[in-house]
Amino acid sequence: MNLGKQYVLYLFRWQLSSPILAGVLILMSNQNQWTATIVANLIGGLVFFWIDKYIFRNSIRFPLWEVQEDIKCVDCGQLTRGYRLVKTNNYDRTHDKSPEFRCERCSRNKLQRLKDEGIEI
Ligand SMILES: [Zn+2]
Numbered sequence: 001m002n003l004g005k006q007y008v009l010y011l012f013r014w015q016l017s018s019p020i021l022a023g024v025l026i027l028m029s030n031q032n033q034w035t036a037t038i039v040a041n042l043i044g045g046l047v048f049f050w051i052d053k054y055i056f057r058n059s060i061r062f063p064l065w066e067v068q069e070d071i072k073c074v075d076c077g078q079l080t081r082g083y084r085l086v087k088t089n090n091y092d093r094t095h096d097k098s099p100e101f102r103c104e105r106c107s108r109n110k111l112q113r114l115k116d117e118g119i120e121i
Contacts, residue, residue, distance in 0.1 A: 001055075009055050016051075017044045063088045063121055068101055075106040083107040091119045 001009075024040035025033070064087040071082030082101030086093055091114065093099065102110055115121060 006055060010052075013048065013051055013055060017048060020044050020047070066099070066101075071101040073103040073106050074100040075102055075110070078103045078106075080104075085111065085114070089120045 020043055021037070021040045024043060025036050028036035028039060063085060066084045066086050068082050068084075070079060072079055073082060080103045083104060084093070084099050084101045085091065085107075101107075111121070
């Protein structure tokens with residue numbers, strides 16, 4: 001989800017809290033207004049925690065790379081800084097049991113092979 005869409009969804013979600021607030025204030029009109037507002041916000045929090053979690057679930061910008069110092073490149077054996085592509089929109093090695101790191105040159109070659117296979121970057 002891009003930021004613009006996320007923002008519009010978030011503003012719309014805030015509007016959804018209006019009926020809860022208004023409804024509780026009407027139903028509890030014989031109570032103290034502060035008490036009614038606290039109850040309304042408690043109900044809102046119980047509901048919107050899950051909706052907000054949904055809205056912000058994918059705020060990571062892809063592609064996601066992992067970088068580690070002093071690794072041995074799996075392709076050429078060079079001891080250097082290593083790169084590993086972890087996740088894109090249609091590629092996921094988040095839970096890879098034996099992650100493979102490559103030097104910059106080999107990781108660039110590997111990325112080209114993945115692109116040829118249809119990975120979206
Ligand atoms: Zn290498």
